[in-house]
Amino acid sequence: MATHQNSLEWRASVREIRNRLKVLTERYPIIANVLIIVLSALLGYFIPYLAAEPIFRTEFNNPEQNFILMLARAGWYSMFALGYALVFSILGLLNLAHGAVYMAGAFAGLWITANQDLPIEYALPAGMLAGGLIGILVDWVAFLPLRARNAPRTSQLISSIGASIFLVNLAFILFIDQFNAPVNRFPAEKVNSIRAFQGTVPIERIEVFGLTLIDQLDYTVFPMQVTMFVVAIVMLIFLQFVIAHSKIGKAMRVVAYNPKVAQLLGINVSLIFAVTFFLSGAFAGAAGVLQGMFRVVGPFMGSEVGLIGLTVIVLGGMRSIPGAVVGSFIIANLQIATIAMGYSWLEEAVVFLALFLMLLIRPQGILGEPLQDRA
Amino acid sequence: MLELREVTKNYGGLRSLDSVNLHAEAEMITGLIGPNGAGKTTMINCISGLDHPTSGEIIFDGHSIERTPAHRITGYGLARTYQNIRLFNQMSVLENLIVAQHSDGRATLVEALFFLPSHLREYRQQRERAFELLERFHLMNVKDAPAGSLPYGDQRRLEMARALATNPKMILLDEPTAGMNPIETHELGEHILQMKEDGLTILVIEHDMSLISQVCDEVYVLNFGVIIANDTVENIKQNEEVIVAYLGRED
Amino acid sequence: MEFIFDLLTPYGITENTFQNMLIAAILGISIYITLYAGLFSLANAGFMATGAYVSVILTTRYEWDFLLAVGAGIIAAGLISAIISVPVLRLSDIYLAIATIGFGEILVVLLRNFDRIYELIVNKEETITGGATGIKGIPVITTTEYLLLYLGIVVFLMVRLHRSRFGRALVAIRQDNKVAANMGINVVYYQNMAFILGAMIAGGAGALHGHLNRIILPENYGFDRAVDILTFAVLGGTTTIIGPIVGGFIIAYLPEILRRTDLVGLLGDIFGTDLGRYQANVRDMTVGMILLGVIVFLPQGIASPAMWRRVANRIWNLFNPAEKSDA
Numbered sequence: 028m029a030t031h032q033n034s035l036e037w038r039a040s041v042r043e044i045r046n047r048l049k050v051l052t053e054r055y056p057i058i059a060n061v062l063i064i065v066l067s068a069l070l071g072y073f074i075p076y077l078a079a080e081p082i083f084r085t086e087f088n089n090p091e092q093n094f095i096l097m098l099a100r101a102g103w104y105s106m107f108a109l110g111y112a113l114v115f116s117i118l119g120l121l122n123l124a125h126g127a128v129y130m131a132g133a134f135a136g137l138w139i140t141a142n143q144d145l146p147i148e149y150a151l152p153a154g155m156l157a158g159g160l161i162g163i164l165v166d167w168v169a170f171l172p173l174r175a176r177n178a179p180r181t182s183q184l185i186s187s188i189g190a191s192i193f194l195v196n197l198a199f200i201l202f203i204d205q206f207n208a209p210v211n212r213f214p215a216e217k218v219n220s221i222r223a224f225q226g227t228v229p230i231e232r233i234e235v236f237g238l239t240l241i242d243q244l245d246y247t248v249f250p251m252q253v254t255m256f257v258v259a260i261v262m263l264i265f266l267q268f269v270i271a272h273s274k275i276g277k278a279m280r281v282v283a284y285n286p287k288v289a290q291l292l293g294i295n296v297s298l299i300f301a302v303t304f305f306l307s308g309a310f311a312g313a314a315g316v317l318q319g320m321f322r323v324v325g326p327f328m329g330s331e332v333g334l335i336g337l338t339v340i341v342l343g344g345m346r347s348i349p350g351a352v353v354g355s356f357i358i359a360n361l362q363i364a365t366i367a368m369g370y371s372w373l374e375e376a377v378v379f380l381a382l383f384l385m386l387l388i389r390p391q392g393i394l395g396e397p398l399q400d401r402a
Numbered sequence: 403m404l405e406l407r408e409v410t411k412n413y414g415g416l417r418s419l420d421s422v423n424l425h426a427e428a429e430m431i432t433g434l435i436g437p438n439g440a441g442k443t444t445m446i447n448c449i450s451g452l453d454h455p456t457s458g459e460i461i462f463d464g465h466s467i468e469r470t471p472a473h474r475i476t477g478y479g480l481a482r483t484y485q486n487i488r489l490f491n492q493m494s495v496l497e498n499l500i501v502a503q504h505s506d507g508r509a510t511l512v513e514a515l516f517f518l519p520s521h522l523r524e525y526r527q528q529r530e531r532a533f534e535l536l537e538r539f540h541l542m543n544v545k546d547a548p549a550g551s552l553p554y555g556d557q558r559r560l561e562m563a564r565a566l567a568t569n570p571k572m573i574l575l576d577e578p579t580a581g582m583n584p585i586e587t588h589e590l591g592e593h594i595l596q597m598k599e600d601g602l603t604i605l606v607i608e609h610d611m612s613l614i615s616q617v618c619d620e621v622y623v624l625n626f627g628v629i630i631a632n633d634t635v636e637n638i639k640q641n642e643e644v645i646v647a648y649l650g651r652e653d
Numbered sequence: 654m655e656f657i658f659d660l661l662t663p664y665g666i667t668e669n670t671f672q673n674m675l676i677a678a679i680l681g682i683s684i685y686i687t688l689y690a691g692l693f694s695l696a697n698a699g700f701m702a703t704g705a706y707v708s709v710i711l712t713t714r715y716e717w718d719f720l721l722a723v724g725a726g727i728i729a730a731g732l733i734s735a736i737i738s739v740p741v742l743r744l745s746d747i748y749l750a751i752a753t754i755g756f757g758e759i760l761v762v763l764l765r766n767f768d769r770i771y772e773l774i775v776n777k778e779e780t781i782t783g784g785a786t787g788i789k790g791i792p793v794i795t796t797t798e799y800l801l802l803y804l805g806i807v808v809f810l811m812v813r814l815h816r817s818r819f820g821r822a823l824v825a826i827r828q829d830n831k832v833a834a835n836m837g838i839n840v841v842y843y844q845n846m847a848f849i850l851g852a853m854i855a856g857g858a859g860a861l862h863g864h865l866n867r868i869i870l871p872e873n874y875g876f877d878r879a880v881d882i883l884t885f886a887v888l889g890g891t892t893t894i895i896g897p898i899v900g901g902f903i904i905a906y907l908p909e910i911l912r913r914t915d916l917v918g919l920l921g922d923i924f925g926t927d928l929g930r931y932q933a934n935v936r937d938m939t940v941g942m943i944l945l946g947v948i949v950f951l952p953q954g955i956a957s958p959a960m961w962r963r964v965a966n967r968i969w970n971l972f973n974p975a976e977k978s979d980a
């Protein structure tokens with residue numbers, strides 16, 4: 028009995044701390060996010076470090092390099108997962124077509140640079156615009172009719188799978204049509220012409236508070252990787268800022284709380300849904316373009332990141348936008364650590380194992396509220 | 403028959419039930435009244451196992467049930483109805499009454515697969531019992547209609563019949579007359595009294611004082627999760643605190 | 654059997670197509686039973702893989718009798734589902750869907766790397782699942798008769814289930830699991846049983862399918878397969894047993910429909926591309942469209958008796974305007 032009472036008290040105090048933290052993160056989103064990122068990154072420095080250092084240190088497998096790889100990955104995943112989490116937190120629905128939107132953004136960026144011969148600077152805005160518009164289209168076709176008749180959430184899951192398969196295979200046909208091949212690359216000379224991507228960044232030593240993070244890097248950092256990370260951070264902060272301070276962000280929060288109440292308050296709920304899907308799609312499109320420049324663009328490029336992004340938001344808490352970033356860092360760390368230890372063939376397995384275990388242990392995710400089950 | 407000892411239920415920071423003590427005498431009708439949001443439905447959910455109290459004890463017919471899963475509580479002989487009718491809408495009226503006899507059945511899938519006589523016999527018995535209930539609650543002429551298509555009054559009666567089909571010793575009724583006119587309410591009161599005659603223990607939650615006056619032997623008053631009074635119907639009607647908290651609101 | 658194919662070949666249903674249709678129908682039923690219990694699970698592709706790999710390894714490596722191996726495949730799928738059902742079925746709704754997607758992906762990765770893991774543990778190099786290239790040279794033992802027999806058994810099982818205490822409990826759970834619990838139904842137990850039953854049906858389908866095409870690959874049993882299986886049930890509908898059978902038949906027959914209607918050529922003309930080599934993608938695109946269209950416009954599926962009754966009524970009223978004013 029006494030222990031029961033103790034555990035109740037303990038839980039209450041944990042809840043209290045969580046609530047206070049929540050209030051703080053809502054009041055100072057940017058500071059909170061920067062803190063989250065710095066903490067995750069520091070953690071992410073030591074995990075691959077510990078994993079790689081003792082046994083496997085080689086020219087291609089050293090903690091400094093792993094750290095940069097991890098940051099790039101985490102940036103890529105968060106950019107993708109932010110949109111995923113945004114839609115879930117506002118509408119409470121899981122949009123499995125998000126990977127297809129990511130692919131569509133990359134495709135649009137590729138198309139205007141490779142086929143329309145526009146400068147590479149246009150790729151990112153084009154990808155974001157295309158992603159945003161296709162995001163809205165997916166909402167109209169796959170979700171709106173179901174919302175209108177109050178269909179169960181699983182129906183929305185099914186229709187988004189349908190939309191995803193359709194988009195991916197349509198893109199396949201378009202790829203064949205435009206490039207005579209199912210995959211293509213951004214023109215190398217154009218990618219290399221971007222100043223931020225040029226050359227190598229000479230990093231010799233990075234210290235934070237006297238702690239040496241990177242020392243004598245005998246490895247050339249692809250500026251691309253750093254860019255990926257920086258763009259992701261900028262977007263995250265932008266999104267948090269919009270939600271916290273803009274008028275439309277406030278409306279979004281009301282809609283997330285209860286669309287009917289929002290309607291009564293005179294908020295244009297349809298507009299908010301459209302904005303949500305546009306933002307979500309634009310983020311996915313941006314991630315697609317950047318990653319596409321780094322690797323290749325193809326109709327199926329979204330399926331892998333789609334499942335990883337799903338894991339990311341489950342880990343972080345599906346309703347939590349900072350959670351998407353936390354989840355991204357965790358997954359990136361896990362993957363890089365696995366690779367560093369020499370088990371690169373388990374790179375996917377750890378992701379899904381993490382997904383599975385998280386759902387069993389704490390389905391609401393790290394930063395999520397407990398799922399409640401009304402009698 | 404049913405006893406609640408210091409039952410408390412919290413939802414997050416909200417305390418829906420606060421150290422509730424309640425005793426429902428066997429073969430009697432106990433009433434529970436209180437304003438909206440007082441925690442009456444929460445109490446029924448805790449007793450019937452759809453929810454579990456944060457602390458306290460619930461004893462039913464000698465079993466401690468505060469952590470027992472719902473289906474087992476039904477097996478001990480406790481049945482309930484719902485404030486917002488919750489029938490199996492796509493099933494027919496008859497099927498609703500047959501599925502409610504689940505705990506009494508033994509037949510396994512294997513017996514059904516091989517058409518074993520035990521399976522057939524059990525099904526026949528359950529149908530017979532269902533027909534008795536249809537007769538008693540005047541539902542015979544709609545027995546094959548989907549439950550969801552029934553008029554409101556029929557649905558209320560079907561829900562009560564379905565609760566009885568589980569073969570209970572005690573039944574919990576959550577606002578059984580919600581949305582009924584005075585004549586229907588009175589008729590339902592007769593059904594409730596009939597159940598008492600048959601030896602059932604009853605706990606009835608109500609808003610409507612006329613039904614409470616018609617059927618109850620004893621009444622508890624719940625306000626903001628706290629029992630503020632416990633007495634006979636006549637005395638409750640005189641009780642100052644109750645009038646302020648609850649009855650006064652009505653006039 | 655011959656006479657069946659004489660009947661079907663004019664419609665482009667070769668023996669191979671017919672076998673695929675039967676497998677699809679069985680898989681459709683395997684997910685139908687879980688949906689019937691109110692569980693949205695996408696794990697059946699994984700259970701199919703379990704049945705396929707276990708039975709194929711037994712027949713090829715250990716030279717087991719075919720039927721025994723199929724039985725072992727069914728039991729293996731049942732065992733694995735029993736193990737994962739306990740933790741997984743505490744989840745519901747989209748969380749269950751995600752967890753089962755995760756399970757399927759883990760299984761595919763495991764199959765792809767089974768030999769390496771085996772080597773790590775036993776310290777002996779051996780080819781068991783054959784990694785990403787799969788198991789090749791499997792004897793073709795499954796016949797149309799076996800498939801028909803298995804489908805028959807499964808359908809019989811389902812029909813009897815509908816009329817049993819077990820089946821009624823599942824219907825109650827699907828409609829309102831809380832009320833079902835108050836009716837004395839052990840919701841967790843019945844959902845577990847339905848999940849395991851679905852897994853065993855899928856495991857058997859996998860075992861039969863494994864001995865049909867000479868080769869099995871981990872990739873055959875991934876997310877795409879899970880979506881295919883889901884499509885069978887969604888297209889046909891899950892209110893009656895007819896639904897998943899009809900859905901499975903149509904989707905398995907789809908490539909032939911596309912060929913006959915020459916949708917591939919048509920799309921190729923529109924885009925000015927030769928899509929001849931990419932039939933599979935046109936087929937997938939159509940599946941996506943079907944999934945989306947059915948869930949939006951025909952949520953009960955195309956084999957829903959209620960819908961057809963409504964359609965029939967409307968047609969009836971069209972020809973008998975007098976009836977309407979009577980009613």
Ligand SMILES: Nc1ncnc2c1ncn2[C@@H]1O[C@H](COP(=O)(O)OP(=O)(O)O)[C@@H](O)[C@H]1O
Pocket residue numbers: 400401402413416418436437438439440441442443444445
């Ligand atoms: N599952 C639940 N989660 C959170 N709060 C709940 C839940 N069920 C009931 N409540 C709250 O508990 C209080 C009592 O509700 P209820 O028992 O339904 O009252 P009554 O039936 O007396 O009208 C209300 O404030 C209600 O909002």
Ligand SMILES: [Mg+2]
Pocket residue numbers: 442443444485
């Ligand atoms: Mg109530």
